[in-house]
Amino acid sequence: MWANGELAAVSELPDSEGGAVVKGMLGSGMGSVRHAVSSDGSRVFWTNSIAYSAAGIALPALYLWDREAGESVRLDVVQSGGGSGEERPAFNIASADGDVVFFTDSQQLTEDASPEGRDLYRCVVGPVGSGLGCIETTSITTPLPGSGESAEVMDQVSASNEDGTRLYFVARGILDDNPNEEGQSAKAGQPNLYLWQEGQGNRFIASLSEGDFRVWGGQITQELGYSAFISATASPSGRFFAFTSDESLTGYENRSSSNVPITEAFVYDAEADQVTCVSCNPTGAAAGGDQLPKKVNLFPPDPGGIWAGRWVAATLPEASRTEAEGRSLYRPRSVLDNGRVFFNAVDPLVPADSNGNWDVYQFEPVGVGTCTAETSTAAATRSGSGCVGLISSGTSEGASGFLDSTPSGNDVFFLTRGKLSVLDEDVELDAYDARVNGIAAVLDPVQECAGEACQPSVGPPNDPTPASESFRGPETPIKCRKGQRKVHRKGKTVCVRKKSKKSGKQQQKKRAGKSGRAHR
Numbered sequence: 001m002w003a004n005g006e007l008a009a010v011s012e013l014p015d016s017e018g019g020a021v022v023k024g025m026l027g028s029g030m031g032s033v034r035h036a037v038s039s040d041g042s043r044v045f046w047t048n049s050i051a052y053s054a055a056g057i058a059l060p061a062l063y064l065w066d067r068e069a070g071e072s073v074r075l076d077v078v079q080s081g082g083g084s085g086e087e088r089p090a091f092n093i094a095s096a097d098g099d100v101v102f103f104t105d106s107q108q109l110t111e112d113a114s115p116e117g118r119d120l121y122r123c124v125v126g127p128v129g130s131g132l133g134c135i136e137t138t139s140i141t142t143p144l145p146g147s148g149e150s151a152e153v154m155d156q157v158s159a160s161n162e163d164g165t166r167l168y169f170v171a172r173g174i175l176d177d178n179p180n181e182e183g184q185s186a187k188a189g190q191p192n193l194y195l196w197q198e199g200q201g202n203r204f205i206a207s208l209s210e211g212d213f214r215v216w217g218g219q220i221t222q223e224l225g226y227s228a229f230i231s232a233t234a235s236p237s238g239r240f241f242a243f244t245s246d247e248s249l250t251g252y253e254n255r256s257s258s259n260v261p262i263t264e265a266f267v268y269d270a271e272a273d274q275v276t277c278v279s280c281n282p283t284g285a286a287a288g289g290d291q292l293p294k295k296v297n298l299f300p301p302d303p304g305g306i307w308a309g310r311w312v313a314a315t316l317p318e319a320s321r322t323e324a325e326g327r328s329l330y331r332p333r334s335v336l337d338n339g340r341v342f343f344n345a346v347d348p349l350v351p352a353d354s355n356g357n358w359d360v361y362q363f364e365p366v367g368v369g370t371c372t373a374e375t376s377t378a379a380a381t382r383s384g385s386g387c388v389g390l391i392s393s394g395t396s397e398g399a400s401g402f403l404d405s406t407p408s409g410n411d412v413f414f415l416t417r418g419k420l421s422v423l424d425e426d427v428e429l430d431a432y433d434a435r436v437n438g439i440a441a442v443l444d445p446v447q448e449c450a451g452e453a454c455q456p457s458v459g460p461p462n463d464p465t466p467a468s469e470s471f472r473g474p475e476t477p478i479k480c481r482k483g484q485r486k487v488h489r490k491g492k493t494v495c496v497r498k499k500s501k502k503s504g505k506q507q508q509k510k511r512a513g514k515s516g517r518a519h520r
Helices: 501-519
Strands: 024-026 043-048 062-066 071-074 090-094 100-105 119-128 131-139 166-171 192-197 201-207 240-245 264-269 274-277 328-330 341-345 359-365 380-383 386-390 401-405 411-416 430-435 484-489 492-497
Touching: 043 090, 071 131, 119 166, 240 341, 264 341, 341 401, 359 411
Parallel strands: none
Antiparallel strands: 024 043, 043 062, 062 071, 090 100, 100 119, 119 131, 166 192, 192 201, 240 264, 264 274, 341 359, 359 386, 380 386, 401 411, 411 430, 484 492
């Protein structure tokens, strides 16, 4: 870490482990680096990467380096009553301030942890003895009392709020036996989606399919997924959680003509305990969907290729990453605390969408923005518990895709080839800003002329002067001597002797005498 002009080694082991500086990774490397550095840079969560192997990832310990303390502390410490299982902690996510961190482990760190498999732990950081540590380590995936089951937490947590009081994750165990609003209950061995809330425990949301690994990050090894593969995300407060699934979670027909499930986008409202399909056709028409190419196309709706070869009707914005299977460094703002969700859809959800291609949409609950119970226009209509509205044109050639939004959602940035502005004169990809109460660009008006003002402007006079190579200036005046006169010969002026009158008569007589003798 560099701060105030000084460098400090972060990946330095605690004194109890030798204090050596070792090769380290932020978070758990390619697994997750989400808030691995606190917002003020004072805390860093890291792993010793010497033991990291792509063939069989070994994660022997998880550390926290604190700038004020100037040292690291180990977090995966066994509490009273725990201890069985292999040490394999994996950083998942932390609160923005670094006060709370979530990680999974195969080792039972608490007495009530699962008998086997992986559990999800929450560590509250604070003063421990003369240093820092977990003042409270809790397994938030404790199995139901008497069930004898294991939580079997899958790969990476899906999302959390900024302060670590709400967390979305997937587990194969039954952690809540209450049914959801659709009357569905968690299924043992299935990927069940849960919400954990501080002081309330776990709440079952829905059972997903094995093809929905974009909710929990996929599986790159036995126990560690890529957070960059997660398309699910939560609003800053954690109230709203957007995710995708090819399961018909709300009863909507999402099967293709060949009976292949088509992925749709959903949003869960934690306060209403309700799941809404934001990309399902408001008319009730069955999903059409699109089978995306099997190669990375680097353009919306799937710039990272995480949907390659799959049938999808909608995608959520993907996290940026530095390489095909690299770290997730930034996630676009696509879910806001007012319930707005931005997504890409290929099915026409409103009458104005007529291009048969991917477009950018927004979903907003009733009472937010312009959504009312009676909303019904060409570009926006009621759908479920809110309204869906078209953000891109719906008429341009080629796909349009969401880029990002401002925290308020009043500015939405997207890519398109459509000419949506009078200033756009090509068919190349352009970035646009759809702004609430924005003003469209205009061209400068052309001034009309009248009368003499319509005459063409007078140009500079033609210079008839010839080129210097052929130019000849005026000749120098010639003055003849006395008895000479000027004559022009071959374009030149010369002086010759004047002829006298007498000599002229004598010449005439000579010529006449010669002529007479010749005649005779």
